[in-house]
Amino acid sequence: MTFETERRTLLRMLGLGAAGAGLLRRPAFAQSSDKGGDAVTIGWPADVPAWDPNQRFTPDAQPIYKLVFDQPLGQNPALDLVPGLVTKWELAKDGLSLAVDLRDGVRFHNGDPMTADDFRYTFFERLKKPDRIDTKNSWRNVADVEVLSPVRAVMRFSAPAPTAPQWLAFLGSFVVPKAYMERVGVEAFQQKPAGTGPYRLADYQLNARIVLERNDDYWGMRPPLRRVTIEIIKDPSARMAAIQSGEIDLTINVPVREVVRLSREPGLAGEINPITRVILLQCRNDRGFADENVRLAAHHAINKDALSKAFYGGAAVPLPVVATPGTPAFLPDFKFSYDPALAKALLAKSGFGPDKPATITFASTNGHFPSDYDIARAIQQMWKSAGINAELETIDYSKYFELNRADKLPEATLYSWDNATGDPEIFAGYLLNPKMPFSAWKGMDVGAKVIELSGVADYGARVAGYKELNRYVVEHGATIPLLQSVQTLVRKNALSYEKFGNGWVLASTMKWG
């Protein structure tokens, strides 16, 4: 083979390569220029588990379900309950019934009218069927749903249900069409779902893409955008690349430092928004944490401001209680100081000191929420300085339940908890209820208070009770709240959306310009 032949071959190959690149390039540009002003492409970190909104409670899926289906009640950006498919509601004083007025003239995407029969089917009849749906658990106390007229119904409970209105706006509580579902069956419904929401499902590719088209007959405010494409992009690096390349217009859950970097890119805007998610230490009430002084010392030794600055750019608000600012049972005037000297004094009171440190075990997830393991390591160092030796181990989120059931959780576990409603029962009432799978604290001093509060129907008395509980559990070291978590978001500058306190990013509120 001569040099001349090789050169010619090389030139031929380069020519072919350039032509190939040109061919590849054209459609890629065509794709980005095709986007009109009435469409948006979103990069979302998780798919919906199924197109049956009652089936599985997955927080990441709720903003998607809310585009196709409607809930009886909604929440405004400040998280107050607002009318949805239900226009008026009244919880009985004993908490044993909830009367609702349904919106008239609402139709499902298949044309069926939405009536009280659909409400009864969703919140009562479906729960009695063999369908494997999570709403069976959330509405386990529903004894009946009495239909008074096509637009009036009464939910009756077997035990007081003080948070029933909140649950009507929470996980999985979406009204589904009785007649259609019974006619086609659940599997066929999942293939072609019909809700009453602002968008209808146009195309779905498992773990890849959801395409929604605007429901022009929607009963509520008409969404500004005609078409919403949701690309399921699970890897944060790929989401960052996709927003940077212009393949998508908005994405969430990218690392904090990347939000700062991407904000400097022309045409992009980054946000770090505090939401109703708490990061806390779930504590045991025995072993190395049997002594209240040790638990309180562990809390006083943690510099929450430093954690926020180091891992969330200072955007995560340090929390004194297990509730986020602006929610009903938050205590704005209650403080729990970062005081390493006091931590040492408390340890000394219990006989621990530099020569005899307190010893505990400590667990953290790694990658379950942003910077979780790094936060745990920082806390481990803070404790060491105060005189607490913590042996840190990594656990999967799913392992938490098994360890808790087997009574094998360590003294402290770093944990993250979402509560889109902001209601105190779904904060402390769940996290510290020994009858639920989350609570590492098994002491009935706290347990009795929580269980009693779960039966209080009067809203004012209930919130007052949880405020008292929030103070009590921190003052006795039953929990160590750390930070209000943040949601990171990167979007094109020209795209705006309505910001919700619980981190919902709803395409129905998005618009260009």
Next chain:
Amino acid sequence: MMISAVLPLIGRRLLAAALILVAVSALLFIVLHALPVDPAAMSLPPNATLAEIDAKRQEMGLDRPLPQQYLIWLSQVAHGDFGASIHYRRSAVDLVAATLPATIELAVLAIVIAGALGIAGGLLLFHLRGTRAEPVADLGSIMLLSVPEFLWSLFFILVFGVALHWLPFTGRLDPDLRLPAGSGFLLADALIAGRPDIFWSALRHMILPCFALGIAFSPAIMRVLRSSLIDIYLEDYIHMARLRGVDERRILLRHALKNAFLPALSLMGVQFGFLFGGTLLVEVIFSYPGLGNLMVDAVRNADLPIIQLVGLTYCAVVLTINTAVDSLHLLLNPKLRLG
């Protein structure tokens, strides 16, 4: 005659494969059930009580001894029931069947790319032997070998997706196109449906992930091919060909490469198993809706029925490919048929 030589091998391999699959299923079952995760708790919503979780555990049979649980599972499998996904609440078989074609398509194209790059690179390395460029080429192949597929993925996304905008890097199709109904093998479905736009879009979406997978596996093929060629060039028949006046290109392509390719083919068979496993990360990075993506979700959600079935599927694919490669080896190498 050649086919009749291969059939007994396939028969023996199928029998062995069945036994291996049963052994692997037992191993997977034991390992998965020894993990300290609670599938019952994972399958219920956050507000489920401890009593409800215990009831669920009984319903799922998790309170029974492990051997009994395995036998129940095995008898259900014999009836084609691999259980339902905890996360998706759908039949595990349906989910795997829906995602497997995407992964097979990806892996096959990737091994073709790996083979093409490997053969071209092997020939180049062989061509450069003894020259001053040899150490540089050697170093290049070692560098290629040392970069894992997920790094190639990120590199390709940054260069060809973000910087140059040449190729898409999420999903299987452009957003304005709909998947055609069919087998799930998108390229074939598009051709059958007479949709060149879908075929072209699907191919463009496959280029980056397939190259990320293929390029990571090509250096080993290059190096094996180069070594084989060096060995074969010492054989008498090569000298005889030269003495007969056959030109070098013909000696290489007609005589040496055919024989030197056999070890590379065996290697490609072994590598296909690794490559198939490598799709796991690559699919997540490229948001490619295949088996790997499903597996990552399953691990995250402690979705044991899916993990078990995907594990068995990986095993079955590797066994099938090994059998196919051995059969091909037998067809291509007359010496093996004599034995």
